[in-house]
Amino acid sequence: MNLIKLNAIDSTNTYLKGLVSKVELEDYTVVMAETQTNGRGQMGTKWMTEPGQNLTFSVFKKINCLKNDEQFYLSIAVSLAIYDALTFLNIPDLSIKWPNDILSWNSKVCGILIENIFKNGHMNAAVIGIGLNLNQSDFEGMINASSLKKITGVYYNKVEVLQKIVDRIKFYESWVVERKFEDLKSGYENLLFRRDKPSTFKHKDGSLMMGFIKGISDQGLLKVLLEDEILEHFDLKELRLLY
Ligand code: BTN
Numbered sequence: 028m029n030l031i032k033l034n035a036i037d038s039t040n041t042y043l044k045g046l047v048s049k050v051e052l053e054d055y056t057v058v059m060a061e062t063q064t065n066g067r068g069q070m071g072t073k074w075m076t077e078p079g080q081n082l083t084f085s086v087f088k089k090i091n092c093l094k095n096d097e098q099f100y101l102s103i104a105v106s107l108a109i110y111d112a113l114t115f116l117n118i119p120d121l122s123i124k125w126p127n128d129i130l131s132w133n134s135k136v137c138g139i140l141i142e143n144i145f146k147n148g149h150m151n152a153a154v155i156g157i158g159l160n161l162n163q164s165d166f167e168g169m170i171n172a173s174s175l176k177k178i179t180g181v182y183y184n185k186v187e188v189l190q191k192i193v194d195r196i197k198f199y200e201s202w203v204v205e206r207k208f209e210d211l212k213s214g215y216e217n218l219l220f221r222r223d224k225p226s227t228f229k230h231k232d233g234s235l236m237m238g239f240i241k242g243i244s245d246q247g248l249l250k251v252l253l254e255d256e257i258l259e260h261f262d263l264k265e266l267r268l269l270y
Contacts, residue, residue, distance in 0.1 A: 028055050028057055028190070028193055029053050029055065029056045029057065030057050030059065030186075030189075031056065031057065031058045031059070032059055032060075033058060033059070033060040033061070034060070034061050034062065035060060035061065035062040035063075035064060035078075036058075036060045036062075036063060036064070037063065037064050037065040038063050038065050038066055038067050038156075039058045039059065039060050039063065039083055039084055039085040039156060040067060040085045040140060040142055040154050040156040041065070041067070042058055042060075042085070043056070043058045043085040043087055043154045044142060044144070044154050046058075046087075047087060047144060047152065047154070052087045053087075054087065054088055054089050055086060055087070055088065055193060055197070056086075056087040057084055057085070057086050057087075057189070057193065058084060058085050059082065059083065059084035059085075059185070059186075059189060060083050060084070061078060061079045062078035062079065063076070063083050066083060066158065067140060067156070068138055068140060068158075069126075069138065069140060069263065070263060070264070074138060074140075074158045076158060076160060076163060077163045077165070080160075080161065080162045080163040080164075080174070081158065081159060081160050081161045081162065081163055081174065081185075082157065082158070082159040082161055082185050082188060082189055083157075083158050084156075084157055084189055085154050085155060085156045085157070086154070086155040086157070086193060086196065087152065087153075087154060087155075088101075088152060088153050088155060088196075088200065089151065089152045090150065090151070090152060090153055090200075090203070091146075091149065091150065091151050091152075092203065092204055092206070093150050093203065094149075095148075095149065095150060096245075096246050097208070097245075097246075098143060098150055098247075099126075099243070099246060099247025100203050100208055100211055100212075100247075101141060101143075101153055101155075101203060102126060102127050102139065102141055102247065103199075103211045103212065103214070103215045103247075104196065104199035104200060104202060104203050104211060105127065105139055105141065105155055105157070105196060105199070106123050106127045106129065106139065106215060106218075107195070107199050107211070107214050107215060107218075108192055108195035108196040108198065108199050109129050109137055109139070109157065109159070109192055109195070110123060110129060110218060111195045111198075112188065112191040112192045112194075112195050113129065113131070113136075113137075113175070115191060116175065116179075116181075116183070116188070116191075117179070118131050118136070118175055118178060118179065119131060119132065119178065119179075120132045120133075121218070122218055122219065122220040123215060123218045123219055123220060124219075124220040124221075124268065125219060125220070125240070125243065125249050125268065126247060126249075126263055127139040127141075128220075129159075130220055131173065131175075131178050132173075132178065133171075133220075134171055134172060134173035134178075135160075135171050135172050135173070136159065136160050136172075136173055136174060136175060136178070137157065137158065137159040137160065138157075138158045139155070139156065139157055139158075140156040140158075141153055141154070141155050141156065142154045142156070155196070157192065159175075159188065159192075160172065160173065160174035160175065161174055161175050161176060161183040161185060161188060162174060162175075162176045162182055162183055163176070163177075164176065164177060199211070208245070212242075212243065212245075215243065216242045216243060219240060219242070219243075220240075220268075221240055221268065222240045222241070222242070223239055223240065223241070224239065224240070225237060225238075225239060226238060226239065226240060226268055226269075227268075227269045228251065228261075228266045228267065228268050228269065229266060229267045229269055230265065230266050231264060231265050231266065235269075236253065236254075236266075237253075237254055238251040238252055238253045238254065238259075239251065239252040240268075241258060244260050248260040248261060248262050249261045249262075249266075249268075251266075
């Protein structure tokens with residue numbers, strides 16, 4: 028692993044994408060920052076964490092074996108990698124909230140933002156951005172967020188945890204390359220937050236609906252069984268699972 032440690036940067040994803048466009052990068056080049064001034068989250072949100080307390084890093088990975096409609100398998104691989112690393116650290120009651128939030132006791136401890144790089148219309152590489160709340164003790168105004176330290180009382184070493192996550196990404200990368208898609212999908216579905224439980228969703232038009240999460244499609248859409256027994260597929264722009 029080629030680790031670039033930065034004190035402050037706007038966003039490790041943005042920085043790494045800029046680097047990719049200028050120089051040839053080794054696989055598993057990792058950029059980590061103590062502080063991000065413009066950390067980015069899913070769907071244009073901001074990722075805000077206390078400076079120095081948490082892991083905010085991005086991993087460069089060449090990957091050209093996935094068709095454009097198979098990209099979600101990388102997201103699954105990364106979610107499973109983080110799940111394994113946190114299991115190794117004895118973090119309790121872990122689950123994956125679709126598409127790729129990692130929860131412990133229903134609180135979000137980790138978010139993932141994967142930005143794919145395309146060449147001639149095909150996925151060629153990815154910048155895998157990970158924000159893992161490690162040692163932050165205060166999450167004022169963020170009712171669903173927590174950190175590993177808040178949950179276990181243990182203080183975590185950033186680079187040790189990062190190394191464990193990268194090791195597990197390497198492990199699941201081999202599943203992606205070997206096209207073990209069914210294994211990836213079932214591993215992910217087994218860990219899905221609120222699977223088969225009655226859940227409330229907010230639709231993009233603001234309306235609330237009730238349904239049961241049944242799993243994901245081959246493209247990573249969420250399969251929800253609605254009240255009228257109809258199984259529908261949704262993408263991230265269409266609905267949000269409320270806690
Ligand atoms: C989310 O849950 O919305 C995804 C959050 C991803 C945050 C990480 S922190 C490191 C990397 N750099 C960014 O700007 N975002 C990702």
